Amino acid sequence: xxxxxxxxxxxxxxxxxxxxxxxxxxxxxxxxxxxxxxxxxxxxxxxxxxxxxxxxxxxxxxxxxxxxxxxxxxxxxxxxxxxxxxxxxxxxxxxxxxxxxxxxxxxxxxxxxxxxxxxxxxxxxxxxxxxxxxxxxxxxxxxxxxxxxxxxxxxxxxxxxxxxxxxxxxxxxxxxxxxxxxxxxxxxxxxxxxxxxxxxxxxxxxxxxxxxxxxxxxxxxxxxxxxxxxxxxxxxxxxxxxxxxxxxxxxxxxxxxxxxxxxxxxxxxxxxxxxxxxxxxxxxxxxxxxxxxxxxxxxxxxxxx
Amino acid sequence: xxxxxxxxxxxxxxxxxxxxxxxxxxxxxxxxxxxxxxxxxxxxxxxxxxxxxxxxxxxxxxxxxxxxxxxxxxxxxxxxxxxxxxxxxxxxxxxxxxxxxxxxxxxxxxxxxxxxxxxxxxxxxxxxxxxxxxxxxxxxxxxxxxxxxxxxxxxxxxxxxxxxxxxxxxxxxxxxxxxxxxxxxxxxxxxxxxxxxxxxxxxxxxxxxxxxxxxxxxxxxxxxxxxxxxxxxxxxxxxxxxxxxxxxxxxxxxxxxxxxxxxxxxxxxxxxxxxxxxxxxxxxxxxxxxxxxxxxxxxxxxxxxxxxxxxxxxxxxxxxxxxxxx
Amino acid sequence: xxxxxxxxxxxxxxxxxxxxxxxxxxxxxxxxxxxxxxxxxxxxxxxxxxxxxxxxxxxxxxxxxxxxxxxxxxxxxxxxxxxxxxxxxxxxxxxxxxxxxxxxxxxxxxxxxxxxxxxxxxxxxxxxxxxxxxxxxxxxxxxxxxxxxxxxxxxxxxxxxxxxxxxxxxxxxxxxxxxxxxxxxxxxxxxxxxxxxxxxxxxxxxxxxxxxxxxxxxxxxxxxxxxxxxxxxxxxxxxxxxxxxxxxxxxxxxxxxxxxxxxxxxxxxxxxxxxxxxxxx
Numbered sequence: 001x002x003x004x005x006x007x008x009x010x011x012x013x014x015x016x017x018x019x020x021x022x023x024x025x026x027x028x029x030x031x032x033x034x035x036x037x038x039x040x041x042x043x044x045x046x047x048x049x050x051x052x053x054x055x056x057x058x059x060x061x062x063x064x065x066x067x068x069x070x071x072x073x074x075x076x077x078x079x080x081x082x083x084x085x086x087x088x089x090x091x092x093x094x095x096x097x098x099x100x101x102x103x104x105x106x107x108x109x110x111x112x113x114x115x116x117x118x119x120x121x122x123x124x125x126x127x128x129x130x131x132x133x134x135x136x137x138x139x140x141x142x143x144x145x146x147x148x149x150x151x152x153x154x155x156x157x158x159x160x161x162x163x164x165x166x167x168x169x170x171x172x173x174x175x176x177x178x179x180x181x182x183x184x185x186x187x188x189x190x191x192x193x194x195x196x197x198x199x200x201x202x203x204x205x206x207x208x209x210x211x212x213x214x215x216x217x218x219x220x221x222x223x224x225x226x227x228x229x230x231x232x233x234x235x236x237x238x239x240x241x242x243x244x245x246x247x248x249x250x251x252x253x254x255x256x257x258x259x260x261x262x263x264x265x266x267x268x269x270x271x272x273x274x275x276x277x278x279x280x281x282x283x284x285x286x287x288x289x290x291x292x293x294x295x296x297x298x299x300x301x302x303x304x305x
Numbered sequence: 306x307x308x309x310x311x312x313x314x315x316x317x318x319x320x321x322x323x324x325x326x327x328x329x330x331x332x333x334x335x336x337x338x339x340x341x342x343x344x345x346x347x348x349x350x351x352x353x354x355x356x357x358x359x360x361x362x363x364x365x366x367x368x369x370x371x372x373x374x375x376x377x378x379x380x381x382x383x384x385x386x387x388x389x390x391x392x393x394x395x396x397x398x399x400x401x402x403x404x405x406x407x408x409x410x411x412x413x414x415x416x417x418x419x420x421x422x423x424x425x426x427x428x429x430x431x432x433x434x435x436x437x438x439x440x441x442x443x444x445x446x447x448x449x450x451x452x453x454x455x456x457x458x459x460x461x462x463x464x465x466x467x468x469x470x471x472x473x474x475x476x477x478x479x480x481x482x483x484x485x486x487x488x489x490x491x492x493x494x495x496x497x498x499x500x501x502x503x504x505x506x507x508x509x510x511x512x513x514x515x516x517x518x519x520x521x522x523x524x525x526x527x528x529x530x531x532x533x534x535x536x537x538x539x540x541x542x543x544x545x546x547x548x549x550x551x552x553x554x555x556x557x558x559x560x561x562x563x564x565x566x567x568x569x570x571x572x573x574x575x576x577x578x579x580x581x582x583x584x585x586x587x588x589x590x591x592x593x594x595x596x597x598x599x600x601x602x603x604x605x606x607x608x609x610x611x612x613x614x615x616x617x618x619x620x621x622x623x624x625x626x627x628x629x630x631x
Numbered sequence: 632x633x634x635x636x637x638x639x640x641x642x643x644x645x646x647x648x649x650x651x652x653x654x655x656x657x658x659x660x661x662x663x664x665x666x667x668x669x670x671x672x673x674x675x676x677x678x679x680x681x682x683x684x685x686x687x688x689x690x691x692x693x694x695x696x697x698x699x700x701x702x703x704x705x706x707x708x709x710x711x712x713x714x715x716x717x718x719x720x721x722x723x724x725x726x727x728x729x730x731x732x733x734x735x736x737x738x739x740x741x742x743x744x745x746x747x748x749x750x751x752x753x754x755x756x757x758x759x760x761x762x763x764x765x766x767x768x769x770x771x772x773x774x775x776x777x778x779x780x781x782x783x784x785x786x787x788x789x790x791x792x793x794x795x796x797x798x799x800x801x802x803x804x805x806x807x808x809x810x811x812x813x814x815x816x817x818x819x820x821x822x823x824x825x826x827x828x829x830x831x832x833x834x835x836x837x838x839x840x841x842x843x844x845x846x847x848x849x850x851x852x853x854x855x856x857x858x859x860x861x862x863x864x865x866x867x868x869x870x871x872x873x874x875x876x877x878x879x880x881x882x883x884x885x886x887x888x889x890x891x892x893x894x895x896x897x898x899x900x901x902x903x904x905x906x907x908x909x910x911x912x
């Protein structure tokens with residue numbers, strides 16, 4: 001199956017490139033993890049360095065790292081003693097993941113429904129309203145929306161909790177903030193695709209067969225309209241990952257995002273590398289899956305050649 | 306004989322642009338009516354208008370399907386009529402099929418009872434050899450000719466009384482074309498349907514149809530039972546262009562799209578026999594032999610002589626030169 | 632079509648789109664404010680006045696004051712300038728890198744094209760935020776760093792579009808005809824290629840600018856923005872976050888302006904896309 005194979009090779013190559021680039025980029029960054037708090041005498045510095053293997057030649061460090069990655073060991077955190085990078089990921093990723101998936105489901109469901117409705121009423125006032133709202137949606141940065149929602153619903157109206165993560169209701173505002181832009185984007189996407197599709201001959205053919213309007217929309221139009229949305233899932237995940245960093249900060253959610261930012265300021269090399277790698281792997285794998293799903297759903301793409 | 310379709314004074318406008326005006330004709334069962342004209346004269350618009358599948362259109366007039374005005378039916382009745390009474394075959398078979406749905410599924414949708422065996426019978430009937438394989442294939446996996454036949458199969462699935470075929474053999478090679486013509490004739494015999502054939506392929510029309518309507522600029526300019534004894538100057542010129550495809554194309558280029566004309570005859574500015582009356586007043590239909598012709602020529606005494614002049618002129622060197630220049 | 636006719640036609644189509652016109656007007660107002668607004672304000676953007684800190688909006692201070700007594704309205708006006716500057720510069724850099732990359736790939740084709748586009752795909756897969764963060768640390772915070780960082784994450788889209796457009800046109804008859812008539816490559820590039828690809832490029836740029844503004848605000852929110860006392864709108868929002876409960880205006884005004892800027896650009900960009908699409912049909 002050459003199609004899968006090609007994509008898989010690309011995946012592996014990209015991952016390798018990422019590991020390499022991030023590793024060397026990190027070594028360029030001035031400063032070191034140990035001199036943040038106070039001045040440490042050179043002997044202690046030296047022993048710390050050799051303990052963590054930071055005094056070995058660059059290529060050897062690189063090789064060690066590659067070995068570690070292969071066995072899913074991303075090394076210890078330099079700043080948070082006793083914690084290994086993989087532990088941090090294991091503890092904090094589920095929360096970020098949960099938030100991300102919640103936002104994704106909201107976006108796909110509401111985006112599709114609103115998109116179909118706007119396509120139908122696009123000449124009437126509902127269509128114009130939908131255009132305005134969706135443009136507003138893509139113009140509103142998620143973190144700004146987050147602060148507005150937090151202010152209105154938590155601080156002023158006391159309907160939902162302000163911050164932290166002790167239950168499902170804590171995820172509502174963050175998920176909505178994250179989902180707003182993709183919902184607006186998907187609405188626009190489906191609307192324009194649907195309008196195009198509804199004008200095509202095969203839809204007229206479906207009408208001439210005497211099928212009901214619901215059947216035509218659900219069985220003929222929508223499956224065709226959903227294709228660009230599937231392609232969009234890739235960039236959507238990237239957006240969700242980067243967006244989550246800030247949303248987590250605003251709502252005080254103990255997810256993976258804030259670890260990344262603090263690790264960079266702390267020069268915590270293994271943590272930076274590990275998290276970068278983790279997110280990249282996530283993104284690339286997801287893109288790969290999306291490509292496969294698209295190929296399965298659209299029979300025009302030949303999987304076997 | 307039973308009337309399958311009766312169009313009365315149909316005028317259609319698309320987004321405030323008049324496309325069709327005063328279309329009047331009837332179609333009887335077991336008969337085939339061919340509508341001929343060059344590209345842009347409104348044939349496809351007419352086909353879509355009759356089945357109410359034209360977007361953003363305003364209709365005037367009546368379309369009778371077995372004594373009921375189709376234009377006035379509500380959604381439910383319209384759906385029933387689609388299901389049981391009429392079928393339309395669109396110009397482009399690839400665009401008429403849902404690209405991500407299997408062929409078998411698309412045919413079965415048109416049946417009243419979801420019967421896979423019936424689908425296979427239909428596929429074989431239209432001449433597809435490996436019906437079972439085709440059933441599970443997607444539109445892009447089969448050839449253009451097969452797609453055309455699938456579309457015809459879908460049209461036949463409901464045993465329709467009225468079949469509207471818009472350029473049904475446009476993308477088909479000459480050998481297959483003959484087979485399809487035979488198929489249509491068989492269908493007509495078997496189902497007693499009326500066929501409305503829309504084409505700019507004169508040869509196809511001649512082979513299949515009993516009656517002909519010639520359209521120009523959104524109006525009917527001639528109705529006849531015998532194409533080769535047609536009376537309208539346009540039809541004569543058109544027929545004389547047939548042997549040379551190049552000339553036919555030139556004719557089409559000059560008129561362009563939407564050449565609907567408010568005053569006078571639409572063909573006046575290109576007609577070699579045009580007089581001043583032609584440019585100001587629209588000609589009514591005159592009965593001449595087997596045809597009804599909308600041409601002022603037939604209101605004048607020396608019509609036959611003028612016709613002969615026209616025929617000679619059409620075959621002359623001069624005419625060919627003029628039209629090649631344009 | 633000659634460039635003049637093309638521009639005229641696009642403008643005619645654009646005018647018909649009410650939403651796009653509103654966007655243009657909105658942008659115009661914001662630009663005017665940014666350029667001349669501070670002339671009408673008696674305050675400066677860094678004038679500290681500890682007696683008047685955290686005041687709500689009033690006639691004296693249209694948008695209130697911040698924690699150092701600075702007039703929020705004046706700061707916003709300066710903030711617009713900074714945000715716009717960053718956005719436009721980043722978009723221009725994107726344009727430069729993207730056009731060069733895309734044109735080389737499209738023009739020469741073959742293996743070079745494959746390699747260049749594969750590299751693009753690879754870079755695209757790396758979460759650009761990470762590169763940005765690391766760049767910020769390597770180069771130190773500041774205006775130049777932000778602009779470079781933003782440009783680095785956005786050029787890929789531009790490169791893809793440029794390449795796509797050039798490939799489309801490269802194969803068109805009129806190019807081959809020109810070549811056959813003996814036109815020099817330079818003439819073809821300037822008289823034929825550029826006018827035809829400029830449309831989609833401009834439309835893309837009007838959408839790159841808001842995403843650059845967004846990204847700048849985003850980075851500022853993470854504390855990686857321009858340094859005090861220069862303040863972009865994003866920095867102002869970040870500074871106001873902790874005081875959200877008690878002094879919400881400090882966040883809402885700059886935030887509102889960011890949203891309006893992005894809305895204006897999005898409406899214009901959308902209008903441009905529609906105006907140019909019509910031409911193609």
